[in-house]
Amino acid sequence: xxxxxxxxxxxxxxxxxxFAAFTARFDFSFHERRPEFLPYLLVAILLKPAVFLLxxxxxxxxxxxxxxxxAVIVAAIATSSLGMTVFVMVGxxxxxxxxxxxxxxxxxxxxTLVLVAGLRVVxxxxxxxxxxxxxxxxxxxxxxxxxxxxxAGTMVAREMAxxxxxxxxxxxxxxxxxxxxxxxxxxxxxxxxxxxLPDIVRAFHVDEVVIxxxxxxxxxxxxxxxxxxxxxxxxxxxxxVFELLAGKVGVNRLRNVEISDLLRRNTADTTAPIDFVxxxxxxxxxxxxxxxxxxxxxxxxxxxxxxxLMGHGENSIFDAQALVGAxxxxxxxxxxxxxxxxRQRIGQIFARVRPAVVFHAAxxxxxxxxxxxxxxxITNNVVGTRNVVxxxxxxxxxxxxxxxxxxxVSPTSVMGASKRIAELxxxxxxxxxxxxxxxxxxxxxxxxxxxxxxxxKKQIERGGPVTVTHPQMTRxxxxxxxxxxxxxxxxxxxxxxxxxxxxxxxxxxIVDLAEDLIRLSGLSTDDVPIVFSGVRPGEKLHEALxxxxxxxxxxxxxxxxxxxxxAQAPEGDVDAVVLRLEVAAREGDRQAIxxxxxxxxxxxxxxxxxx
Numbered sequence: 084x085x086x087x088x089x090x091x092x093x094x095x096x097x098x099x100x101x102f103a104a105f106t107a108r109f110d111f112s113f114h115e116r117r118p119e120f121l122p123y124l125l126v127a128i129l130l131k132p133a134v135f136l137l138x139x140x141x142x143x144x145x146x147x148x149x150x151x152x153x154a155v156i157v158a159a160i161a162t163s164s165l166g167m168t169v170f171v172m173v174g175x176x177x178x179x180x181x182x183x184x185x186x187x188x189x190x191x192x193x194x195t196l197v198l199v200a201g202l203r204v205v206x207x208x209x210x211x212x213x214x215x216x217x218x219x220x221x222x223x224x225x226x227x228x229x230x231x232x233x234x235a236g237t238m239v240a241r242e243m244a245x246x247x248x249x250x251x252x253x254x255x256x257x258x259x260x261x262x263x264x265x266x267x268x269x270x271x272x273x274x275x276x277x278x279x280l281p282d283i284v285r286a287f288h289v290d291e292v293v294i295x296x297x298x299x300x301x302x303x304x305x306x307x308x309x310x311x312x313x314x315x316x317x318x319x320x321x322x323x324v325f326e327l328l329a330g331k332v333g334v335n336r337l338r339n340v341e342i343s344d345l346l347r348r349n350t351a352d353t354t355a356p357i358d359f360v361x362x363x364x365x366x367x368x369x370x371x372x373x374x375x376x377x378x379x380x381x382x383x384x385x386x387x388x389x390x391x392l393m394g395h396g397e398n399s400i401f402d403a404q405a406l407v408g409a410x411x412x413x414x415x416x417x418x419x420x421x422x423x424x425x426r427q428r429i430g431q432i433f434a435r436v437r438p439a440v441v442f443h444a445a446x447x448x449x450x451x452x453x454x455x456x457x458x459x460x461i462t463n464n465v466v467g468t469r470n471v472v473x474x475x476x477x478x479x480x481x482x483x484x485x486x487x488x489x490x491x492v493s494p495t496s497v498m499g500a501s502k503r504i505a506e507l508x509x510x511x512x513x514x515x516x517x518x519x520x521x522x523x524x525x526x527x528x529x530x531x532x533x534x535x536x537x538x539x540k541k542q543i544e545r546g547g548p549v550t551v552t553h554p555q556m557t558r559x560x561x562x563x564x565x566x567x568x569x570x571x572x573x574x575x576x577x578x579x580x581x582x583x584x585x586x587x588x589x590x591x592x593i594v595d596l597a598e599d600l601i602r603l604s605g606l607s608t609d610d611v612p613i614v615f616s617g618v619r620p621g622e623k624l625h626e627a628l629x630x631x632x633x634x635x636x637x638x639x640x641x642x643x644x645x646x647x648x649x650a651q652a653p654e655g656d657v658d659a660v661v662l663r664l665e666v667a668a669r670e671g672d673r674q675a676i677x678x679x680x681x682x683x684x685x686x687x688x689x690x691x692x693x694x
Contacts (some may be wrong), residue, residue, distance in 0.1 A: 089202070090132060090141055096198040097131045098124060104190035107482075119171075123187070126170050131195065135165040156200050167237050205269075209592045225251055225290040228283060228316075229271075230307050232256035235321050236295035237269040239337075244270070271380055277307055284296065291578035293337060296319040301347040308340055323347050323562065331585035341564045342536055342600055343529040356386040359482060359575045361442060366391040368423055368471060369445030371399025373531035374486055376406065377567040378442050385408050385571070389415035391436050395422045395444065422434065425466035433474040442574070443471050443485040446502065450490065454621040455496035457676050462669035463502035465508070469661055472512045472520065472550040484574035487524040487586075487627045489559060493686040496621030500680040500687050504661065506582060507683070511657045513580035521577030523570045524646075526559025526626060527584040536591065539600045547611035549597045552618050556594075557625050559587035572640040584628045586642040630686060656683060 101124045137142065138159035141636050169564040180448055227243065229236045243251040258264075263273045273282050283289065292311050296303065304320070311318040319337040322343065344435035365382050369375040376399070383390050389406065394400040404418040417436070421428050423445050445694050446464050447453055453460040468485065475483050487506050490499035506522045513520035529536055535558075542549045566585060573583040594613060601611050618624065629635055635644030660683040667675035681687050 090136075090204075092202055093135060093140075093199060093585060094128055097127050097195060097200065100191055100194040100198055101127045104187045107190045108187050117203060120590075123167070123171070127167060127191070128236075130170070131160075131163040132168050134166065135159050135199075139160070141610045144282060145672055151198060152202055152203065156203065160192060160196050160199060160402070162215040162621055164188060164195070167191065193521050217405070225677065226288060227251050227459040228274075228280070228287065228289040228292050229253060229256045230258075230277060230280065230292055230294045231293070231296040231299070232258035232263050232293070233270045236293075237298050239293055239295050239321065240269040240271055240550075249414060250319050251291075254316045255283075257283060268342065280307070280310040283512045284314040286513050289314075289316055293315055294318055294340070295321050297321050297346070301345045303346045304340070304347060307428050309347070320344055323564070328522050340603060342596065342603065344500055345599055345603075346529065346560050347562065347565075350372050351690045356630055357382070357571045360385045360387045362386065362388050364391065364437060365440045365442070366393060366433075366436060367442045368393050368419075368488075369443070369535075370394045370403050371396050372444060373528065373534075374567060375444040376403045376443075377563045377671070378570070379403050379572060380410065381564075381567050383411040383414045383416070387414065387416050387440075389417065389418045391419060391438060393421055393432065411588060424470055426470045428474075429470045429474045430477065433478040437478060438475075439479075439481050440574075441471065441475050441480050441483045442570075443468065446472075446486070446505075448488070448498060448622040449497050451619045452494045453501070454496060454619075457497040457673055458671055460497045461499040461664050461676060464498070465504050466665050468505040468669070472508055473596045475520070476512060476516045476518065478498075482557050482574065482577070483509065483512075483518070483520040484570060485520075485522040485579070486570065487582075489526040489628050490623075491524060492627045494684065495688045497676070497680070497689070498621065499537060500684055500689075503684050503687075504657070504664075504680070507657045508661065510580045510582065517579060519577045519579050521574065521579075521583060523573045523583045523585065525566050525569075525626065526587045526628070527561075528566050531563065531658070536600065538597070539597050540604075543601060543604050543606070543611050549611060550616045551603065552598055552616055552622065553593050553624060554615055555592070555624055556622075557590035558591050558593050558619070559628070560596075560624060561585065561587055565592045569640070569642055572644045573638075576638055576640060576643065582646040583638070584644050584646060585628050586635075587591060587628065588623065614633055636653065649686065 085588060095302055102122075105120055105123075134428055138155055140156065140159055171188060218551060229240055232667050236258075240253045240256075241251045242250060253271055255270055255272045256263075257275055258273050259276050259278050264275070266273050274287070280292065284292070290313075292307075294304065294307050294308070308318060318340055320339065320340045365387045367375055367378050367382065367390065368380050371394040375392075375394065380393055381392060392403050392407075394403075400420060400586050401417050404416055408417040419432055421432060421438075445467060447460055472483065474480075483504060488499065488502050491503035491506060492499075494500040494503055506524070509522050510521050512518070528534065531537075533587060569585050573585070576583070576604050597613055598608060599611075601608060606609075629646060630648075633646050633648035636647045638645050660679050664676060664679045667673075667679060680689075
C-alpha cells in the first residue's frame, strides 16, 4: 500500500478518533453543546499527520511492520497528543472556547493509537497473505531459512521482504542463542537451534539457507555447511566481517561458501581506528597485487589525505585506482607506474609525493620461480627494499610498514632469504633514523590471484587431478582482508625496528584444503582424484613464524605478536652484504648470491629441506 494512501487513511482515522473521544466522554449529541469540537477536529486533522510525517511514518514499508516501527508509531502519537493538549490549554486561556475536558485528549490518544497502529498491522497481514498466495502460485521462487538471527541476519531478512522481485521468501531463523529462541526478529520467528536446521528445512520445505554469521569462526561455518549438506539444501553466505569493512550487509553481498569462510578465525576488533593514516599522505608499493590492493582499499576507508598507488604492472594499478574511485570517491588517489629497482625514479617519486606513511608490499613471492631466477629475487626483494627505505629516510617518511612472510624464518629458499634480508634492512634503517619503520610477517593468504586455492579450483574445473606436493605438507592461512587489517593495526604499534608476526592459528594440511575445495564444488575425491607430485625446490614441509630462540610477545592488538630475542645482524653487515648481492645479481653470479645469503643468514639452508 502506497504511503499517500496511508496518509489519506490516517486523516480519516484521526477525525474518527476525535469524534469517538468526544462521544465516549459525552454522548452522540455532544455537538449541540460542545462548540470546541470543530476547532479540536480541525487542529487534530492538521497537527497529527504533520507530526506523523516528521516521525517518518510515511517513509516506511508498512508491509513489514516490526516492533521498532510500532515504537515509532507510539512516539509519534504521544507527541501529537501532547500538541493537542497544548492547543486545548491555549484555547481555554484565550477563550476560543469556554470549556473542555482533559478526558477527551486522553481518549483521543488511545483511540488514535488503536486505529493508526491497527491500520499498519492490517497492511502487513494483507501483504503476508498475498505473498503466501503468490508462493502457492509459484510466483515466489525460493523459500529461505536464515542461519543467524543477529544484525546481519535481520538486515538480510528485511531486504528480502522489501524486494519481492528477488524471488526470496524468508520463512524464519535458526540461531544457537537461547535468548532468541521462539522470539521474532524482523517479524520472523527464530524456529530453533542450528542443530535443528535439517528438521526445519524438511518441515518448512526450505529451498535455500542463507548463512548470515559474518563474525563466526570457520569451525562454526563448517558445522552449518555440514548441516545444509545433510538436509540436501543449497546454501549461500554473507562474507566475513573483514570483507565488509567498507561495505554493508545485504542480499547483493550473498555468495557461495568459499574456502576462506571455512578457515575463518575468531574475529579480531574491527572497530579500532587506523589513526596513523587519517589525514596523511599514504604511499603503497605493489599496490596492484593481492595484498597491495587490499591495503589500498582499507587505507582509503580510513580517511587519508591522499593515497598513492605505486606498482610495476599498469593493468593491476589501473584496476586498483578504479576500485578507490568507485568505493571511495571522496579520497584523492594518484597512480604511479614505477619499478622499485630503479633507485633514481623512486627518489624522484618520494621527493614529489612526500608521503608520511609508506606500506611496502612490492615483492617477488613465488618460491620455485625465484629458485630458478635468484637474480630477480635479489634485485627486487632486497635491492628494491633498500631503495624504498633509503628514499623514505631521505624524504621524511614518518612510518614505514614492510610486508614480510613466514618463509623468511630459517629460510630454505632464495625468496625466503631475500625477504629475511629485507626485514634486516628495515630494522637497520629504523635504528639509524629513529623512525617508526617496522616489518609484519605472516603466512599464506587465501584468494590471491596465484594462490594454491586458485590452482586447485582450475584443476577441479578441468576434472582433476588435483596435485598436492606432499601428504603431510602444511601451511598457515589467513584471508587477505583479515591479514591487511592486522597489518594496519601492527603498523600503528611500531616505534622503530620492531618485527611483528600475525597469529595465524593452526597450520592447515594442504591435502585437507584440496579435499574441502572438492567438496565445496559439489564433488568428491572419487570424481576428482588427488595426486602427490613431490616437494618442489625451495619448499619446506612445514613453515614457522619464529626462529629458534625467539619468542612472540603479545601486544595491545589481539593476534599481533612482537618478536623478541637476540639481535639479528651486526650494524654494517647488512649494507656490505646487500652491495655484494647487488653486484652478484647484476653479473648473474648465482654461487656468489648463495654465499652472501648464507653469510648474513646463518640459518639459510638452500634446497628445500634442512641439511
